[in-house]
Amino acid sequence: MIDVIHIVLFTFLAVIAIAVIRLRDLFAAVMLMGIFSLLSASLFTVMDAVDVAFTEAAVGAGISTVLMLATLSLTTSKESTLYQRPQPMALIAVILTGAALVYATFDMPRYGDASAPIHHHVADYYIARTEGDIGVPNMVTAILASYRGYDTWGETTVIFTACVAVMLLLGGGRTYYRWRHRDDAEGESDGP
Amino acid sequence: MIRHVILRVMSKLLIPVIMLFALYVQFHGDYGPGGGFQAGVIFGAAIILYALMFGLETAEAVFPPRVLELLVTFGILLYGGTGIAAIFEGGNFLDYSALAHEPVHGQHLGILLVELGVGITVASVMATIFFYFAGRGRRDV
Numbered sequence: 001m002i003d004v005i006h007i008v009l010f011t012f013l014a015v016i017a018i019a020v021i022r023l024r025d026l027f028a029a030v031m032l033m034g035i036f037s038l039l040s041a042s043l044f045t046v047m048d049a050v051d052v053a054f055t056e057a058a059v060g061a062g063i064s065t066v067l068m069l070a071t072l073s074l075t076t077s078k079e080s081t082l083y084q085r086p087q088p089m090a091l092i093a094v095i096l097t098g099a100a101l102v103y104a105t106f107d108m109p110r111y112g113d114a115s116a117p118i119h120h121h122v123a124d125y126y127i128a129r130t131e132g133d134i135g136v137p138n139m140v141t142a143i144l145a146s147y148r149g150y151d152t153w154g155e156t157t158v159i160f161t162a163c164v165a166v167m168l169l170l171g172g173g174r175t176y177y178r179w180r181h182r183d184d185a186e187g188e189s190d191g192p
Numbered sequence: 193m194i195r196h197v198i199l200r201v202m203s204k205l206l207i208p209v210i211m212l213f214a215l216y217v218q219f220h221g222d223y224g225p226g227g228g229f230q231a232g233v234i235f236g237a238a239i240i241l242y243a244l245m246f247g248l249e250t251a252e253a254v255f256p257p258r259v260l261e262l263l264v265t266f267g268i269l270l271y272g273g274t275g276i277a278a279i280f281e282g283g284n285f286l287d288y289s290a291l292a293h294e295p296v297h298g299q300h301l302g303i304l305l306v307e308l309g310v311g312i313t314v315a316s317v318m319a320t321i322f323f324y325f326a327g328r329g330r331r332d333v
Contacts, residue, residue: 050225054217058233063318066240070325133289135296136222136303144227145303149286153271155229156310160268163317167261170324 002046009043027069027077034065047111051140203245210238218311222300228307232314239319248326257323260316267313274305 016036023029037060044053109116126143134142144152218231243251275286283290288302 051227051230054225054230055233058230058237062237063233063240066237066244067322067325070322074325074328133295134299134303136300138222138224140225141221141227141303141307142299145306146286146288146299149275149288149302149306152306152310153275153286156268156271156313159314159317160264163264163320166321166324170328 005046006043009039009046012039013043024079024081025077026072026079030065030068030072033068034061037061037064051138200245203241207238207242210241211235214238214311214315218307219304221307222303228310229314231307232311233318235311235315236318236322239315240322243319243322243326248323252323252327255319257320260320260323263312263316264320267309267311267316270309270312271306274302274309278302 013036016032016039020029020032020036023032037056040060041053041057044050044056109118113119126139126147130136130139130142134146136142136146214231214235217226217234218228221227221231239251239255242254274288274291278287278290279285281290286302286306288299288306289295291298291301
């Protein structure tokens with residue numbers, strides 16, 4: 001039963017990915033990317049990764065879609081239809097990379113395999129000690145905020161850096177200041 | 193302001209619920225799925241929805257960009273400050289067990305403060321980025 005859900009969701013993902021590639025209307029493409037994220041979130045939920053699903057739904061389907069739409073309102077919502085010659089080298093590179101990735105998945109442990117290395121490196125320690133050390137029912141929060149607090153600190157810094165970069169690129173306080181005082185400056189330069 | 197009555201009324205109904213849900217996700221992250229990052233994104237989405245429905249000027253009056261910029265740094269400083277406070281209490285950086293007499297209480301307090309810092313930073317970053325995108329065409333051209 002769960003396999004059927006997986007197959008249906010993955011089929012939808014593939015269909016939407018192909019549709020996004022073929023669409024010329026960027027508005028529809030952005031909307032489809034939102035649906036893509038929502039389907040990924042459903043997949044994560046089926047795989048019992050609720051926290052990851054939550055993040056995917058909030059970020060992928062929510063904020064990214066809105067930011068993409070804001071960008072479209074600044075530019076145009078039609079992809080330019082400039083015809084380009086087919087690039088056989090690009091196709092070969094994509095097929096080779098894809099084949100390598102598929103080949104690499106054969107080495108990965110089966111989904112849900114209890115003896116997979118990922119479940120035995122530090123996971124045993126977390127599962128055994130979270131209740132006594134942290135006393136928080138949600139183990140994901142305990143790992144993210146306490147055991148791996150240093151990593152989360154780095155992630156928060158990354159978000160902060162992204163915000164600073166956007167502020168600098170899209171016109172920071174100085175540009176705004178210049179705009180507000182533009183009339184004064186022009187008046188002075190025109191005077192003499 | 194957009195004239196669509198249905199959208200405006202529905203978003204007026206929804207925005208407080210979205211914000212309340214963000215706070216629930218924020219402070220219930222210890223017990224269920226969620227945490228500071230998700231809560232921040234949801235709260236930022238509520239601000240963005242408000243800006244979409246009622247115009248950028250109204251939204252900037254309610255959530256002044258200066259205050260949001262201060263909150264961006266405040267959240268990350270709250271996170272780092274919790275880590276520094278743990279050093280002053282005799283532990284390592286971000287070792288919350290040192291924050292209270294009982295190590296488990298210290299962990300609870302530390303996780304709460306750290307997640308709050310993440311939530312504040314993420315929410316204000318999302319709103320700030322949107323304001324910069326949306327206001328671009330009007331400000332400096």
